[in-house]
Amino acid sequence: MREMLTGGELDVLTGDYLAELTMLILGRDRLKDPGAGYARTFLRQLEECLGLARERGVRIVANAGGLNPAGLADAVRALADRLGVPVRVAHVEGDDVADRHPGSLAAHAYLGGFGIAACLREGADVVVTGRVTDAALVTGPAAAHFGWRPGDHDRLAGAVVAGHVLECGAQATGGNYAFFDAASATRPGFPLAELHEDGSCVITKHPGTGGLVDVGTVTAQLLYETAGARYPGPDVTARLDTVRLTQDGPDRVRIDGVRGEAPPPDLKVGVNRLGGFRNEVVFVLTGLDVEAKAALVGRQMDDALAAS
Incomplete structure (x- = not known):
C-alpha cells in the first residue's frame, strides 16, 4: 500500500x-468471535498509510x-480517530445470502460496482465491501467518476477488463508470464490503470518499479481464469473477443475496443461449508531410477490407505 x-500519482x-x-x-474466525469476519491485514496497512x-x-476501495x-x-473509523486522520468511511452490504443456505458457514452473492459508486458519489474517502467481484473494485470508482449508468455496457466492459488485469496485482507485470526473464522481475511492481471516459484504459506501473508491462504480460493475465469469449x-x-491491446510506450499497454452486453439475470453465489478434513502430501523424488521409486511410493500408499 505504501x-x-x-x-x-493515484486517484483511487x-x-x-x-x-x-x-x-x-x-x-x-466469526465462529470464534461474532465481531470478526473481516481482513485484519487491511487495518494494519491502513495504520501506516491512512494519513x-x-x-x-487518494481514495481507498x-x-x-x-x-x-x-x-x-x-x-x-476507530483507527482514523486514534490517528487523528479525518476521513469519511462507507461500506457496502447486501451480499450475505446465508439465510437461503441453511447449514452453510458463509454464503455470499458476488455484487457489482454500483454500491461502491454510490458511496464515492456521497463523498466517502474509504469504501469497504463484502463479497463483490474483483473487477467491481474498478467499475465502481469508474462509474462514480465518469457518471456511468447500468446501461453503459461498452464503458463498463472496458472497466471490467481493466479490473480483471489489475485484480491479481503483480501477475500483470510479469508474475504470470512464462516468457518473461525472471531475473529482471525479482520484485515486480504493482500495475495501475489510467481509465478514460469511453471505457478504454492504459495499463502501466509506477516508474522505477520492477517487472514489465507489455502486450504479452497483459494478455497472460487477461486470459487468466476465463472460460470463453x-x-x-x-x-x-x-x-x-473484442479487446484490442496496443503497446503505448515502455511499460504501457492500451486497451480499447471492448464491447459489452447486458449482465446475466442471476448473480453468482459462493457457499462455504465445513466438510471435514483436507490434507495434501507432496513426495519429492530425485536421482536415478525415479520411475521405480515412484512405483514403490505408489505401492506403499496403496497399502497404507487400504489399511486405514
Missing part, C-alpha cells in the same frame, strides 16, 4: 482481499470487509 501511494487505490478460501477462513492517502487525496463490512467500517459479471458481460 509503495503504491508513494511511487506516483483498490485492494482485493477475498479469495474463495478467504471466505472460509473468515467464517471460522498518507489523505494527504495525497477494498473488499476487505469479507463477512462483516459494517464491522470493518467501524474499525476503520463472454466474461459475465453483475455489472456487464464483457466480450473478451
